[in-house]
Amino acid sequence: MALRQVLIDGDETLRKKSREITNFDDRLQTLIDDMFETMYASNGIGLAAPQVGVLRRLFVMDLHDGNEPIVAINPQIMDAKGTQTYQECCLSIPGRYGDVERPAELVLRAYDRNGEPFEIKASELTAVCISHENDHLDGILFKDKVKGELLSQ
Ligand SMILES: [Zn+2]
Incomplete structure (x- = not known):
């Protein structure tokens, strides 16, 4: 495994649309392992492939909430209901x-x-994170959707 460089806002790659994954090969497995390692090293809870410069429809998540980490390849969001901020x-x-x-x-x-289809019903932070990561695959950043001001720490 290896750490990948996380692209920072301003990099054009973050604004591009990612393509579907068709090969569930060793290269993909390495990418997934590297993405987890990079996410954990940065104390993140989610990371999408375009953030490490790979324009493929893939994100990983680990909310540290007792649930298994998620690897989502060619994700689709269905049955979105209600709103939360x-x-x-x-x-x-x-x-x-x-x-x-x-x-x-x-x-x-x-x-x-492994290329096996799955479905997760999500709410609360899990739904937030899935929606945020999925946006990355279409070149959308959370700052595009911020209500009010983008704040600084
Ligand atoms: Zn993000």
Whole structure:
């Protein structure tokens, strides 16, 4: 495993749309392992592939809430319902945070690292994080959606 460099806001790659993953090969497994290592090293709870310069539809998450870490490949968000506002931050926008409105509930449909499909019904912080990471795959950053001001730490 190896740490990858996290791209910072201003880098054009963060604004590009990521492509679907079709090969569940060794290279993908290495990328996933590296993304977890990079996320943990940065004390993050989620990291999307474009944040490490790879324009592929993949994100990893670990909320440290007793649930297993999530690997979501070619994710789709279904059945988004309601709204919740949460103060978000992002490893690609260091030191900044702000309130973002997200679905209160959603269903994540994706493939795991072995290419097996799965579905997770999510609410609260899990839904926030899934929505935030999924946005990265379409070149959207949380600051685009901040209600009011983008604050500094
Ligand atoms: Zn982010």
